[in-house]
Amino acid sequence: MNGIHDMGGMQGLGPIEVEKNEPVFHAPWEGRVIAMRRALVASGKIKTVFREAIENIPPAEYLRMSYYERWYTAVVEQLLDSNVVTREEIASGKPAKGSAKATPALDAADAATLSFRVPPAMLRVEVAPRFQAGQPVRARKINPLGHTRLPRYVRGRAGVIEQDRGVQAFPDTHLKTPAAPAQHVYSVRFAARELWGEEASPRDAVYLDLWEDYLEPA
Amino acid sequence: MSTTRRGFLAAAGAAAGQNMAHAEDHKHDHQVVPSDPTLRVKALESLLVEKGLVDRAALDALIDTYEHKVGPRNGARVVARAWSDPAFKQRLLANGTAAIAELGYSGEQGADIRVVENTPTVHNVIVCTLCSCYPWPLLGLPPVWYKSAPYRSRTVIDPRSALREFGTVVPEEVEVRVWDSTAEERYMVLPERPEGTEKLSEEELAALVKRDAMIGVTKVKLPQRGGGE
Numbered sequence: 001m002n003g004i005h006d007m008g009g010m011q012g013l014g015p016i017e018v019e020k021n022e023p024v025f026h027a028p029w030e031g032r033v034i035a036m037r038r039a040l041v042a043s044g045k046i047k048t049v050f051r052e053a054i055e056n057i058p059p060a061e062y063l064r065m066s067y068y069e070r071w072y073t074a075v076v077e078q079l080l081d082s083n084v085v086t087r088e089e090i091a092s093g094k095p096a097k098g099s100a101k102a103t104p105a106l107d108a109a110d111a112a113t114l115s116f117r118v119p120p121a122m123l124r125v126e127v128a129p130r131f132q133a134g135q136p137v138r139a140r141k142i143n144p145l146g147h148t149r150l151p152r153y154v155r156g157r158a159g160v161i162e163q164d165r166g167v168q169a170f171p172d173t174h175l176k177t178p179a180a181p182a183q184h185v186y187s188v189r190f191a192a193r194e195l196w197g198e199e200a201s202p203r204d205a206v207y208l209d210l211w212e213d214y215l216e217p218a
Numbered sequence: 219m220s221t222t223r224r225g226f227l228a229a230a231g232a233a234a235g236q237n238m239a240h241a242e243d244h245k246h247d248h249q250v251v252p253s254d255p256t257l258r259v260k261a262l263e264s265l266l267v268e269k270g271l272v273d274r275a276a277l278d279a280l281i282d283t284y285e286h287k288v289g290p291r292n293g294a295r296v297v298a299r300a301w302s303d304p305a306f307k308q309r310l311l312a313n314g315t316a317a318i319a320e321l322g323y324s325g326e327q328g329a330d331i332r333v334v335e336n337t338p339t340v341h342n343v344i345v346c347t348l349c350s351c352y353p354w355p356l357l358g359l360p361p362v363w364y365k366s367a368p369y370r371s372r373t374v375i376d377p378r379s380a381l382r383e384f385g386t387v388v389p390e391e392v393e394v395r396v397w398d399s400t401a402e403e404r405y406m407v408l409p410e411r412p413e414g415t416e417k418l419s420e421e422e423l424a425a426l427v428k429r430d431a432m433i434g435v436t437k438v439k440l441p442q443r444g445g446g447e
């Protein structure tokens with residue numbers, strides 16, 4: 001979706017504000033939100049894509065919210081969309097009378113090592129690559145309505161395959177396929193001037209990791 | 219997206235955002251969810267605990283990981299090892315994931331890591347324009363500025379001005395490479411080793427390496443020389 005989250009190249013959003021000695025969390029609730037989200041993923045009960053839930057936050061709200069406010073909103077939306085809780089339960093903070101009680105998928109011991117037990121995103125499957133390092137390519141002009149990892153600022157632009165980075169599951173959600181087809185992801189180099197015109201430095205470049213379906217030969 | 223969903227999102231947005239940020243500015247008389255973020259998150263947690271969906275002690279353990287087990291000290295150890303051991307550096311640049319695993323680092327938001335090297339002719343900087351992708355096992359959770367709209371928007375179109383805000387001036391003749399983390403791989407910058415560190419131990423080198431240098435927005439400096447920059 002051409003949403004507010006796709007910020008690359010936008011202007012006028014202000015100075016970069018750096019906080020000295022920034023804590024990991026600015027309030028305890030932020031840590032609770034990130035931990036709940038992680039535990040819910042581990043529960044296997046969430047059926048929707050987290051990033052899409054964040055991207056669906058209306059633009060004005062997205063800009064107003066802090067990072068963890070977005071996370072809270074997305075977690076609640078995922079719980080509702082996955083039919084795990086009801087709106088009434090969110091409002092009251094209490095389970096509906098007679099609702100089923102599950103057993104948590106994750107105990108403290110599992111949780112302590114959970115972050116260190118994630119599978120690699122690179123899939124060990126044999127898929128023939130369509131492109132090779134050094135090959136000129138162009139990012140396709142597409143405007144998918146769901147989640148995509150092809151930012152607007154490179155669509156239609158010409159680049160060069162820097163490296164084949166291996167095979168990953170295709171992340172776009174608009175295809176609605178039950179299992180996302182795995183395909184090669186390439187590191188693609190775009191000259192700054194190709195993206196931004198003559199005012200950009202002639203030396204500089206932006207590299208993006210792009211799935212094969214985002215690219216066509218140039 | 220259905221209209222129902224939009225409707226919910228507007229409600230959730232109002233609940234989560236407006237009142238968290240500006241509780242006094244917005245009056246929602248239909249508001250049923252508490253406006254204070256602490257209370258709202260507490261309500262969600264007790265709901266999920268009572269429904270048997272999450273375990274409180276498990277949440278504590280996850281938070282402990284994010285606060286204490288991951289962080290820039292891990293990345294700094296990787297950098298110091300690369301500066302001290304040319305064979306390790308070669309492995310690190312060829313296959314970041316495998317080399318980092320030699321030091322015991324891997325995991326969530328960093329199961330696949332690529333390390334890019336700063337040199338006298340190339341300066342690398344990491345960004346995620348679409349969200350906030352960041353190498354958690356090596357650097358911990360990202361700082362607010364990394365997740366902010368100004369950094370995400372500007373770094374790809376005008377990296378040199380973004381870098382100047384961190385006090386980093388990259389000479390014209392040096393190429394700036396911006397790495398937008400759009401897929402599942404996460405990136406870390408291997409900064410240049412500063413002059414005058416030849417005699418330092420790996421541990422002393424690691425102490426010099428700060429988070430921002432591994433994102434690529436600053437350079438590693440000796441404290442006595444570059445402290446004021």
